[in-house]
Amino acid sequence: MNSTSPNAESVAHDAEPGFWRAYLFSTDHKRIAKQYLSVALFWAVMGGLTAYLMRWQLAYPDTEVPGWGFIAPDFYNMLVTMHGTIMVFFVAMPILLAAFGNFLIPLMIGARDMAFPRLNMLSFWVFALASLVLLTSLFVPGGAASAGWTGYPPLSAKPEYTGVTWGLNLWLLALALEFASFLMGGVNFLTTAINMRAPGMSFFRLPLLVWMELTAAVIFMLSVGPLIAGAVMLLMDRVVGTTFFLPEGGGEPLLWQHLFWFFGHPEVYVILLPGFGLILEIIPVFSRKPIFGYRPIIYSTIVAGALSFVVWAHHQFLSGMDPRLAMPFSITTIIISVPFALIVFAMIATLWRGSITFSTPMLFAMGTLSVFIFGGLTGIFNGSAPVDIYIHDTYFIVAHFHYTLFSAVFFAGFAGLTYWFPKMFGRMMNEQLGKLHFWLTFVFFNAVFIPMHVVGLGGMMRRISDPTQYEFLRPLQPLNQFITVAAILLLLSQLVFVVNFFRSLICGKVAERNPWQANTLEWRVPSPPPHENFDAIPVVYHGPYEYNSSEAAVDWLPQDRRVTTGAATR
Amino acid sequence: MTARARHPNYFLVWLMLVGLVMVSVAAGTVLSKTAALILIFSVATVKAALVILNYMHLKYEKTLIYALVLIPLVIVMVLMFALFPDFVFHGHNGNGS
Amino acid sequence: MEAQTLTSQTPSGKIGVWWFLASEIPVFGGLIVSYIVLRLGGAGWSEASSHLNFNFALANTFVLLTSSLTMVLAFAEVEAERPRRVGNYLLLTILLGVLFLAVKGFEYAGEIGKGFTPGAGIFWSFYYGMTGLHALHVLAGIVVNLILYLQALSGALQRHGHRVELAGLYWHFVDVVWIFLFPLLYLT
């Protein structure tokens, strides 16, 4: 049982699989994670480009977009739809759940791979197919889907209303494939965590990232069903002439909204929780302190996850739904701030009396936290039904969800990428470039989205391609132009990351096993870890955050290091 | 293979299922409309329970698996009741067509 | 000696399938719930429902129930370690599944012949939506069982007997869905 003895080398992790097995049809969770990451980064560039086109159009509607040309209103609608769809389903979920979850869950729990490696490969390829279908949908005659990422019928249910034919069908198909892929992924995550933990790795010794990924997977799996049903119904309305959502045939447009948001709201936590998980790993390491309130954080996450199933109608206060429903949903919505407050407070308390180093991952983690607080607090305005009467469908909402989403996806994502880059690719990223990237991103992000709140309060509606058509919005146009300039700078700032990423891949400093002196199990294996991860399955003796514990001589205590009484005195 | 050795009598379960189908078909012809509805759906629930407990061996499973059956059902119920005001009791806002 | 991992004593395959089913419940649940509330709120649905072919559906109910029996018997034979019979019961299950789809096909043809297409009204939307999604699941189950049957023929199934149990879980789930669809569509 001794984990350090160099036995059990029988594992075939040195056997060189052929090119196809190694790179394309690999069943290795780490390779699959990188596959997800590559596809997601491709989509992130696309999502950024759509943002650029939209922003230019909004600021200077009468001019051609440099590098593109004139943007017609229906094309603008396609841009909005694709931007939302891409960012939520093809960037956020693949990076936060699929890439980090796949890479880290087996390593962190001390397993050699996922419970179902071949299913894992299948889920990636289904996701790749979904990506291909979505990409195709951009080029079919009639154009891409243009009914918003929320695809409300009747607009989305009849081709006459948008002029879009196959674009929207393929959009639905891409979503269905995406959901299938993440369902398979979820099955894998959960089974792996239930059945594959290393000896000693009890549930309450799991790193919080694992908890967050698992909760996210559970929420996803239990909420997506009604939307899958809804997607089937919508596709049937479009293709075989049913009338589920068409009132002229006895259908109900509002039904879609319920089915969509029943999933849609839990979905935002599916994105947020892994983001939180990433920074919950990073904050203790760079404060050299245990996370404050490990168990309460877990309980809060579960409470938030459960509550997320009963808040969805806050997206529909003004949809024509029965107004008596508004108050119950408004109450649950605002109360969900309590579990999140606890997690936020716990993170802040972790900093207290720490010994904090400002490495790039830590800076991004702090960016995530501070930006999320802002976005979470604006959620309270939206959650108050009467206030939502005015701010619903304005840029105030757009600003709210960029604060939350960008924080979870990009700030936390960059934190995670810079932190685990050495483990993933065996090389360190450049700190100077990393810090430069952080500060540029942080400053320009706020420059884009703080003014957006003001524009929203001024009354500017979402999903309009030309604000200058409205007299009452004209005074806001300078602000819109400011936002656009800042957005372009935000986009350009990402080039620093691109440069850093590829430069470090090729010629970064070679990474040691445990460059950050962290406790969790992924750091005890070589960087990058070999196939099958561990030469011998480790035995776990502690929780994941024993930094500065009096039991160890140094200020960290790996989960698999047993302390003998002698070393305990320091 | 948790169900080894102690499995239920599958034929008996099948007979019960077939009998219950008969009951629900007969219900419509004999009982009043509401009574028939209640009976039919109770019978369906019993049938489903028989299949899940015996054929799917839920009887022999641990809490985790029970939770995996019950939690989604609770969630679906939540969805259903939230939909009532909008689609069943057409709201007081005059939401008719 | 390799250290033992912590497991829940329930095999991974089974946990995986149950998680999958747990996420399937809301799929059918969402559809059924939509049907229920729209039907309770609307009028004239019973009239539409009376045009359905009750006899076909009743026959199909028996077919599917029986297929569940043969499926579970296949698994019983796995446990009894009688591989030949496992294959036979699997084949029977497959045939019953195909029979179900065939009957369903006739039923659809009859209804469409009478002008009750998916576009004929909201009841028909739901009728085709619910039975269609269910039929797709039956089809998927048939494919799974077919693969297992081929493995049984080649002898590969002997080492992977638990797969019959897993396929059975799915198959019975599809049966359970039908147990609710039948009264929802045909008996009310």
Added chain:
Amino acid sequence: MAEIISGWFPENVSSFGGEIDALFRLILYVTGAWFILTEGLILFFLLRYRRREGRRAAYVAGDNLRQLAWILVPCLIVLLLDLWLDFRGAEVWAKIKGQVPPSDFHIQVTGKQFNWEILYPGPDKEFGTADDVLMENELHVPASRVVRVILKSKDVIHSFFLPNLRLKQDAVPGRAITAWFEATKPGKYPLPCAELCGFGHTGMNGWLFAHSPEDYAKWAKQQWP
């Protein structure tokens, strides 16, 4: 403070708009205080406890109630504040959306791609009679009077948005949804559509003309001589 905040909004001319704005300010103060507190603490801790030679971090795991009280008590305060906001919200909501005050001024607004069709019942106050008048994108109402709007749609979902009246309500095909407002000040106000409804969503804009009683009488005279 309140003036600065009001400056962000379009002028309020709604009988209930003040309450929405006040609720907004209340939430802003509550969340603003938490914002300053949390972000301030983060900044303070980051600077105060940055790494220095010779100082080790404290081992504080928050694994007992005495320590946890530092986060649990604030959470309790958050809960109480939440309930307060909910309570205030419920009152305002009941007033605006809960019931429609009595009114004999009815107008039917139908959204269609991409216009508002505004149907006036005429002097007989009945829809579907000969004196009905249909206008596109022009909603004429008397100020200081409760106006009942029956919202319908011919094709897709639109959203009836009166920024100055702090009113927004979707118009859903297949439903007739009642909304109401009372303009407190005569004037011409924008009436955009706030729900994506197709390529013409941008620019789907109407006008609300809130007339003083005399002007309204004059206008009505022109329509129904």
